[in-house]
Amino acid sequence: MSSVAKTVQPVAKKKKFRTGQLILGILLGIYTLFCLLPVVLVFIVAFSSNDSITTKGFSYFPSSFALEGFEYVFRYGKQLLVSYGVTITVTVVGTFVGLLFMSMYAYSISRRDFRIRKFFAIFMIFPMLFSGGQMASYVIFTQMYHLKDSIWLLILPLSVTTMNVIILRTYVATSVPEELMDSARIDGAGEYRTFFQIVLPLMKPALAAVGFMMATAYWNDWQNALLYIESESKTPLQLLLVRIQKSIEFLLNSKDISGSALAAMQGNIPQYSCIMATVIMVVGPILVVYPFFQKYFIKGLTVGSVKG
Structure with a gap:
């Protein structure tokens, strides 16, 4: 009976696990x-006709x-x-510049023999807790650095973030053997x-x-372009699509156009399908x-959060 009971228990546990x-x-x-719908x-x-949206609204079956x-x-x-x-x-x-700078920074503060690594760790965390605000950033970038209407203002502000440095630093500290770096030093290799x-x-x-994550942030950023970019040749996609939506709203709500002309224009503007089309062009x-x-996304975040 005891052997039968021992055999039944694993089977029951296995069925319970499958359930x-x-x-x-x-x-x-x-x-x-629910997330996909x-x-x-x-x-x-985005692919529905304007008449279908007007009569049936947002529908899965236009x-x-x-x-x-x-x-x-x-x-x-x-x-x-x-x-x-x-x-x-x-x-x-x-993304390339940010990964290069942040990985080097993370490697530096992960080395225990780096004497001032605590200072640089605090120096990195301090801006995350205390910020000068948007106005101070605007004055510094435009008046001191003279980068107004420069494409570098779309790159530099997002290139280094504290949380990303922490993830990289944790990964180096937990997943890269320190003995490997020590052996390289013994063989005469420098830090670089x-x-x-x-x-x-x-x-x-x-x-x-x-x-x-950095590429997604760069791809979706339009606020920096709105603040600093004036030339059409430097206008990113997101700012252009925002301007398209604003122009549609202006035409639909304008009171300076005669009634007949406004009605004709409003009838030719596919407001909602155009908005969804812009979303697809951004998210696609x-x-x-x-x-x-x-x-790599799941593996990197898991190592950086659980082992840290």
Whole structure:
């Protein structure tokens, strides 16, 4: 009887475990569905006709489909391509520069034999707790650094953030063996060679996770462009799309245009499908890139948060 009982207990535990997994899977599936439905609605509305939105509102089953929203956005043709180029350049350069600076900073404050590492750690955390504000930043960038209408103002303010440095520092301290760096020093390698040839290749998961977050922040940033950029040749995509939405709102709410002309213009403006089209143009590239970084993104954040 005892042997039978010992055999039955693992089977019961295994069935209970499978049942728990099934329930958890169902709950996660429902949660995923609720998160996915708004995204699906955005795509459907973007391809819905203006008449369908007017009569049925936002619906998963529109009466007719059209490309009116995209056609209105594509009227900006050349400027749209220029803004895409500016955003891609800022995202790539800013992510590369930020990862280089922050990884070097993180490596420095992770070394126990670095005498002033505590000072630099406090120096890094202090701006996160106390900030001079937007007005002080604007005065410094424009009056002292003379960077008004410079593309560097789209790159430098977001290149180094305290939280990203903490993630990288924690990864180096917990995942890169200190004996490996000591052996490199014994073999005659300097700090730069140790960092670039030994430490940096081992930081790929953390760099991918932080790099994806940085790229997303650069891609979605439009406030710095609104404050500092004046030239159309330096206007990023997000600021251009904000201006498109503002122009639509102006035309729909304008009181300086005659009634017949205003009615004709308002009838030709696909307000909601145009807004959803702009959302797709902003979010689309991120949705395409994310699956390639997902593995490193999860691994890097897990190591940086749990082991720290």
